[in-house]
Amino acid sequence: MKFFVVLFLSLLPLWAHAIEVGERVAPWTLLDQFDQAYTLDDQAQILLVARSMDAAKLVDAALQGQPKGYLQARHTVFVADIQRMPRLIAKLFAVPAMRAYNYRVMLDRDARIAPRYPGAVDKVLWLQLDNGTLVAQSEYSSAAELRQALEQVKP
Structure with missing residues (x-):
């Protein structure tokens, strides 16, 4: 019996519904690198999702030289899926290093949010939102394209 319960729970994410253009994005709350809560609301116009360290490095490279508040001025939210990172490494090294960034990073420590938005692991997923509804999406594999x-986006 335990086997079937474990099997069911492990297959549950496969049945999760991926969001499609025209659908409303469900609100969620995550903590940033400073342990400050952020709740996705209708003000967000762009959601950037990085599922790997390589994708997060693309975002960081695209934002090099930008002033503090650059993403917020563009109503952009950046989510980094760090659930694959060992917790000790995240706690002692990665998250403290992120505190030096001049932008907020919403940390998906348990892969609760990022799997809702499927995309390539090595690319940055860009979700264009309008009043909480997904209107377009694209992926970026280079920092230069993402920066452009x-x-x-008008602040």
Whole structure:
């Protein structure tokens, strides 16, 4: 009996419904690198999702030289899926290093949020939102392309 329960629970994420263009994005709350809570609301216009360290490095490279508040001014929220990172490494090294960033990183420590938005692990997923509804999505594999896309967003 335990086997079937474990099997069911392990297959449950496969039945999770991925969001599609035209659908409303369900609100969620995550902590940032300073342990400050952020709840996704209708003010967010862009949601950037990085599922790996390589993807997060793309975001960091795209934001190099930008002033503090650059993402917030563009109503952009950055989510980093760090659930694959060993907790001790995250706690002692990675998250403290993120505190030096001049932008907020919403940390998905338990993969509760990032799996809702499927995409390539090595790319940054860009979700364009309008009053909480997904209107477009794209993926970026280079920091230069991501930076150019962010510069086109009016603050």
